Amino acid sequence: MDWNTIFVTTVKASIGLETVVYALAAIGVNIQFGYAGLLNFGQAAFLGVAAYGLAVIVSTFGLSFWLGIAVGLVATVVLAFLLGIPTLRLRADYLAIVTIAAAEIVRLVFRSVAFKDVFGGSDGRQNFSGDFYAMNPYAPGSYGIGPIKFDERTTWVLTVGWILIALSCVLVYLLMKSPWGRVLKAIREDEDAVRSLGKNVFSYKMQALVLGGVIGCLGGFIFGLGQASIQPDLFGTEFTFYAYTIVILGGAARVFSPVVGAAIFWVLLVFVGNTLSEAVGAGVFGSAITVTQVGSVRFILVGLGLMLLLIFRPQGIFGDKREIALDAR
Amino acid sequence: MHADTTVTSKKAAALAAFEGIDSEPGVPKPDPILVIEKVVRRFGGLTAVDVDHVEVQRGSITALIGPNGAGKTTFFNQLTGFDTADEGSWSFNGKPLRGVPAHRVARSGMVRTFQLTKALSKLTVMENMRLGAQNQRGENFFRALIPGSWRGQEDEITERAEELLERFKLAAKRDDFAGSLSGGQRKLLEMARALMVGPELVMLDEPMAGVNPALTQSLLGHVKDLREEGMTVLFVEHDMDMVRDISDWVIVMAQGTVIAEGPPDTIMSDNRVIDAYLGAHHDAPMSVEEAEEQLQEAEAELEAEIEEKA
Incomplete structure (x- = not known):
């Protein structure tokens, strides 16, 4: 077994593209679910409309990169209002139902035959990241420490991605320490009490939904640019559920939990996956597990690990045990 | 109780305002803060609230009583915008409030x-x-993103909050989660x-429900203090003895309508109230001995509980 490869790929996964994308998506979910108590099960759609907004403007219509970014941002905000206006006055469950359905609608529209000319059907869109890589300040070569190296393109994407994560964390930190964040947390606890104290609950919930969506949509841009292509099926419901897993793994309503949660989630997946394939290759399991089954088995093992975490540390990594104890009362 | 010693001018003023007012439902008051006109709320075929006309006197403690299911809380929800009334109008300080969220x-x-x-x-x-x-x-x-813009105001708010916590004997709990407080402390x-909102009219929905007898006295004192500070209090309760102690005026609801109004001493002997609210088999008011006995029982229970914990 090649432990060196396993080690290198695992360390790379901790700061790699997937970690960045899922961290941004999870920061958004953390604002909505962790702080404001909104069950947005359509986070994938927010990343999807942003990535497609950029890709369609650049590759379908041949317009500029920055216009694409602007269109992606506007599309995200519009989606948030479309989902929020009819549901945020109702009980929390309705937002969950509407968002999960809306996310599927968005994905199916992107992959539909009728709009193949615009969205590119199930093949998605390519050739929209040229302007982004033209801005790359890194000279061709590889960057990193020791054996852990990325090429100049990946280094550029990761640099931008981690700057966005840092800015988002600062934003969340400032907001949640402020009276604005206090209103949000209070809404999570009891909407009616907050109303009785003269706060416009609907407005705050909408602000949280939009903010979470916009931070998530940055992940959509990074996803598309990092792969230099997008496909509709990247934005399925499982994407949203991974983001939720990450938030709960890190501990809901903590500033850094989505970031650390995303890193741990991907380190676990990559480490378990690579170790398994190396072990299968070396014949450790005999005929019990074949190479094609490794993908499924790693999710079983990671799922098991997450279940154990929730049993023994229900508050997540950064959570406060006393808060969980309050729920039992 | 500390409140009893301070209850002087404001209570007298409130009682003087009610002097010579008829004990009729919907009777006009000299200086109403809240005027309610024909408020109706139906749930399907059930008419939960059908109040013709009610006024609440400024600077008084007014109790809204009635048996379970009389529509008191529904009525409260209409007035405070938590539910929409099917018909009617009401105004607070002359400002119409129907349809206001x-x-x-x-605010x-x-x-x-x-x-x-x-x-x-949490x-x-x-x-x-x-x-x-x-x-x-x-x-x-x-x-919110510029802490400097709200820090000063936050300090003022904190100072005001600390004073109130001191008054309500919660200062020691200031950094505890609210979820860890007892039922009475939560009340x-x-x-x-x-009070942090700075209200003119405080509407308390069953402030004594689920509170142990020792805290009840302290809560009653706080309610009286509100009047002393010039606020008006309207509260829902169905324990008549409590109502008699603190209220200046009592409004009685039954089956969604206001059936009687009057000062607390006489309202209890009103036939409409006895019929509709207490029913045919009502208990006579507690005698001094009975009250003493009940108090001792409660104390014994509390002591037993303390010993059990120790």
Whole structure:
């Protein structure tokens, strides 16, 4: 077994593209679910409309990169209002139902035959990241420490991605320490009490939904640019559920939990996956597990690990045990 | 109780205002803060509230009583914007409130509490209090990002909150989660938090429900203090003895309508109230001996509980 490869790929996964994308998506979910108590099960759609907004403007219509970014941002905000206006006055469950359905609608529209000319059907869109890589300040070569190296393109994407994560964390930190964040947390606890104290609950919930969506949509841009292509099926419901897993793994309503949660989630997946394939290759399991089954088995093992975490540390990594104890009362 | 010694001018003034007013439902008051006209709320075929005309006198403690299911809480929800009335109108300080959302009702100075206490469990007691303050600059998304723009105001709010916590004997709990407080402490916190809004009219929905006898006295004292500070109190209760102790005026509801109004001493002997509210088999008011006996029982129970814990 090649432990060196396993080690290198695992360390790379901790700061790699997937970690960045899922961290941004999870920061958004953390604002909505962790702080404001909104069950947005359509986070994938927010990343999807942003990535497609950029890709369609650049590759379908041949317009500029920055216009694409602007269109992606506007599309995200519009989606948030479309989902929020009819549901945020109702009980929390309705937002969950509407968002999960809306996310599927968005994905199916992107992959539909009728709009193949615009969205590119199930093949998605390519050739929209040229302007982004033209801005790359890194000279061709590889960057990193020791054996852990990325090429100049990946280094550029990761640099931008981690700057966005840092800015988002600062934003969340400032907001949640402020009276604005206090209103949000209070809404999570009891909407009616907050109303009785003269706060416009609907407005705050909408602000949280939009903010979470916009931070998530940055992940959509990074996803598309990092792969230099997008496909509709990247934005399925499982994407949203991974983001939720990450938030709960890190501990809901903590500033850094989505970031650390995303890193741990991907380190676990990559480490378990690579170790398994190396072990299968070396014949450790005999005929019990074949190479094609490794993908499924790693999710079983990671799922098991997450279940154990929730049993023994229900508050997540950064959570406060006393808060969980309050729920039992 | 400390409140009893301070109850002087304001109570006398409130009682004087009710002097010579008929004990008839819908009777006009000299200086009403809240005027209600023909409010109707139906749930399908059931008419939960059908109030013809009621006025609440400024600066008084008015009790709204009635048996279970009389529509008291539904009526409260209409007035405070938590539910929409099917018909009718009501005005607070002359301002019409029908169709005004709950948060605007609160901002206009009419603040309510809830029958099932709504302490915000995962916020500390202090954060609960701070939330009540109005016109906070830091509650705007963009100003929230610049701590310097709201720090000063936050300090003022904290100071005001600390005074109130001191008064409500919650100062020692200021950094505890509100969810860790006892039922009675939550009631106190909810009342203190409502005061942070700076209300003119405080609407208390069953402030004594689920509170142990020792705390009841202290809560009663706090309600009396509100009147002393010039606020008007309208509260829902169905324990008549409690009502007699603190209220200046009593409005009685049964089956959705106001059936009687009057001063607490005479309302209990009103035939309409006895018939509709107490029913045919009502208990006579407690005698002094009975009250003493009940108190001793409660004390013995409490002591037993303390010993059990120790």
